[in-house]
Amino acid sequence: MNRQTPNQRPAWLTPALLILPAFVVVFAIAAYSAFSLVQLSAVKLTFGEPFRLAEPVGLDNYIWLLTNEHSTFWATVRVTITYLFGTLIPELLLGFMIALLLNRKMRGNSLFTAALVIPIVLMPSMVGLIGRLYFSYDGLVNYFFDALTGIRHNWYGKDLALLAVILVDVWEWTPFFILILLAGLQTLPVEPFEAARVDGASRWQSFRLLTLPMMLPLILTTFILRFMDVLRLFDVIFVMFAGGPGTTTTTLPLYVYRTTLVQRDVGRGSAASVMLIIIIVALTVLLIKLRERIKFEA
């Protein structure tokens, strides 16, 4: 029996009304862009031409990208995977080690964390441009290489360009892992560590058996957040090398740009965009699921 006095509003109405403006704005923009993106991905159109000249081609753009021998889509996927793990693994390991280093009582700690905020908030386009100068033959990076090993490298070349953009990202975003993991370390409970010390556990044992398992959910959270970000990163690589030389630094977002604006193929570029969105959402859902499972086991 659902008896309500006429002037009593149903319980869901208030929250629904409160969410409505946000819902309408966000979903309207998303739906409009998604609609025109999918529409563009199903036509043949040269960038710069008006839309009325577009020729419908169905799923041809997708099929071409995935199966044609001239398509560099899969090469791009390989570059993207290298870039993902090349940035995330060093950032996570370095970040965790430095967080442990900072997690000691010493003067100036708050000053240090303040300094580590800076690389994260710099304008990415400017970071890309300074990256370009620092990695030039007479640049800062070669200067330190020269001083340490006596060799200067050509970072603009096919062999090292990807490593150069990876190193820029490692500089910019290792502080992200440091700051979050440090905050996590500082909120760990003290008692288990004291008990372990009383029981005669070594430092390494208490790290491996206490710190690491207790930090695992947070490590995964930071990893997922960065994963999403690295997968969609465009600006730094675009400004530094624009995906070149050749396709050596063409990650998926760069591929979208190059297909649409350099090759001026709007249809294929849009199809690649759709696939990029699907990949990001699918992988993130997967990672979130994985994290939930680990949380329950821990």
Place this chain on the structure above:
Amino acid sequence: MRRNWRSLTGSRILDLLTVFVVFAFLFPYLFMVSSAFKTRLETFAYPPIFLGFTPTLEHFENIFSDMNILFYMKNSAIIASCSTLLTILIAIPATYAFARYRFRNKEGIAYGFLFLQMVPGISIVFALFFIARSLGLMDTHLFLIVVYLLWNVPYAIWMMRGFVEGIPVELEESAMVDGASRFKAFRLITLPLMAGGVAATAILIFIGVWNEFSLAFFLTSTNARTMPTTIAFFMTHSGIKWGPMFATATVGTLPVVVFALLVRRYFISALTFGAVKG
């Protein structure tokens, strides 16, 4: 005794290592700022000049008088502040609903917002390009202000939800027992208590829009062009104009660095969508 001495030197070494590591992360930024004060020859000197140069202000004069950098800063400021303000106004009621009410599919809807936030700017920028052209909104402040809401509103909801949930609901309830309406209880009790969190969220959104490149680069040309996209001006056929570029980078990142240091307390929540408290 001996052991003590050893652990003392051990911790000294670790202290030194900490200082070194932090300095290494700061160094590229410091070198960028110092390069803004160098002449062209000094910028390209090999080995690089770290301290031994006479500072010059010529690049700063150049960007303010010849390149009219203030115009682009103004565009960035307009777009960033309008988009931030709109975001906060739209997101506060939604945040309150997620934090204080129970309704069906609540977490599902919250994740729906989060997934839309994940869409890469570059993947829809060309679709937006066609939309802007058909609406006649190409190269306008308005278009960017509205488009940024797609990312900012979900971010604000996720970020502020934690702040509201951290305020005891009993405070509002006792005000309502005393006869206040729910809205009045929110306005007089909860809103002032969440003000710090709202301010931090606003500042972080402002920083995000101020720095944003992909959309601004392809959706503006002259009228609404923003700071980060001025890099195109430094890449000329005769090479990159490094001096003005370093000066612009220094000027453009200064407000962001100051703002970020102001809200440092909230920075951890900011980076994790409110999932982790600092």
